[in-house]
Amino acid sequence: MAGIVNYISESYNELKNHVTWPPYAEAQRLTVIVLVFSVLFSLAIWGVDTVFSSAIEQYFEWVKS
Numbered sequence: 001m002a003g004i005v006n007y008i009s010e011s012y013n014e015l016k017n018h019v020t021w022p023p024y025a026e027a028q029r030l031t032v033i034v035l036v037f038s039v040l041f042s043l044a045i046w047g048v049d050t051v052f053s054s055a056i057e058q059y060f061e062w063v064k065s
Contacts, residue, residue, distance in 0.1 A: 022030070 021027075
């Protein structure tokens, strides 16, 4: 149990004293960029999934008849 407390204490100290945090404006800009690319990537995956789904559906319709 002491090991976990020590780990949390050292992690907090590291984050507070040794990490260089970006300015708020830069963090906001980077968050928007990540959000935009996440939405675009999810739309691309949805599109590919839809195309493959209909291709497989057409294939089974073709095999069934």
